[in-house]
Amino acid sequence: xxxxxxxxxxxxxxxxxxxxxxxxxxxxxxxxxxxxxxxxxxxxxxxxxxxxxxxxxxxxxxxxxxxxxxxxxxxxxxxxxxxxxxxxxxxxxxxxxxxxxxxxxxxxxxxxxxxxxxxxxxxxxxxxxxxxxxxxxxxxxxxxxxxxxxxxxxxxxxxxxxxxxxxxxxxxxxxxxxxxxxxxxxxxxxxxxxxxxxxxxxxxxxxxxxxxxxxxxxxxxxxxxxxxxxxxxxxxxxxxxxxxxxxxxxxxxxxxxxxxxxxxxxxxxxxxxxxxxxxx
Numbered sequence: 001x002x003x004x005x006x007x008x009x010x011x012x013x014x015x016x017x018x019x020x021x022x023x024x025x026x027x028x029x030x031x032x033x034x035x036x037x038x039x040x041x042x043x044x045x046x047x048x049x050x051x052x053x054x055x056x057x058x059x060x061x062x063x064x065x066x067x068x069x070x071x072x073x074x075x076x077x078x079x080x081x082x083x084x085x086x087x088x089x090x091x092x093x094x095x096x097x098x099x100x101x102x103x104x105x106x107x108x109x110x111x112x113x114x115x116x117x118x119x120x121x122x123x124x125x126x127x128x129x130x131x132x133x134x135x136x137x138x139x140x141x142x143x144x145x146x147x148x149x150x151x152x153x154x155x156x157x158x159x160x161x162x163x164x165x166x167x168x169x170x171x172x173x174x175x176x177x178x179x180x181x182x183x184x185x186x187x188x189x190x191x192x193x194x195x196x197x198x199x200x201x202x203x204x205x206x207x208x209x210x211x212x213x214x215x216x217x218x219x220x221x222x223x224x225x226x227x228x229x230x231x232x233x234x235x236x237x238x239x240x241x242x243x244x245x246x247x248x249x250x251x252x253x254x255x256x257x258x259x260x261x262x263x264x265x266x267x268x269x270x271x272x273x274x275x276x277x278x279x280x
Contacts, residue, residue, distance in 0.1 A: 020109055032143065038277075041087070084118070090112070128252030139152045143202055167182055176228065185210070185237065206242060209276070236257065238263075
């Protein structure tokens with residue numbers, strides 16, 4: 001595998017970062033994951049706009065965003081990849097010594113890392129639905145920043161794996177925020193509900209597309225927090241992300257929803273989403 005690290009295309013096994021890189025020492029950086037449909041980067045500008053915002057929020061001055069798309073295209077060529085892809089992009093504040101919690105006094109160059117890999121589709125999950133579990137949301141209070149500081153979601157995701165679940169859905173003060181790497185949706189009386197944009201959730205790109213589709217196809221939706229205690233009053237659920245697309249949730253903890261069948265609104269949105277990406 002060829003990766004891009006600090007202005008060089010290098011074999012992954014020969015790539016190197018400084019041990020003083022602030023991404024390594026402090027998780028002082030941000031990232032994006034972008035996928036392709038029909039070998040085209042899906043909603044690329046939305047991803048870059050979100051990356052710009054994350055960089056701005058952590059006060060990281062990175063001036064080379066305009067070159068990223070060409071780097072990704074070249075990286076795909078060098079890896080000779082033919083199928084649909086997932087691009088991982090990470091930018092950290094860079095390497096500085098001595099180690100200090102505050103920003104380095106001297107100007108340093110940010111570290112940029114980009115990799116591409118073939119994307120494994122989860123068609124069975126999208127057809128049959130998945131189990132999720134509920135976990136307390138113990139992350140920091142700036143979840144709107146796509147930060148590489150991910151230990152709380154790593155632990156929650158591991159708990160989900162151990163319970164044979166596809167995702168952990170996070171709760172803060174009894175209210176559902178989002179999943180470890182997904183946004184969460186619920187449907188009641190043919191109205192869609194999802195947590196509102198705030199510092200407690202990441203505004204997912206697929207989340208944004210789903211709400212656009214709701215507007216286009218006249219599906220009512222509300223951006224409101226869902227109380228854990230009200231979950232059983234809803235008719236159907238699904239999660240969204242770049243890799244999960246629109247995936248039905250058919251089990252929450254030990255509760256089987258709708259006899260284990262995906263809901264009507266979920267399947268309708270899957271259909272129009274599939275049409276959208278097929279024509280992309």
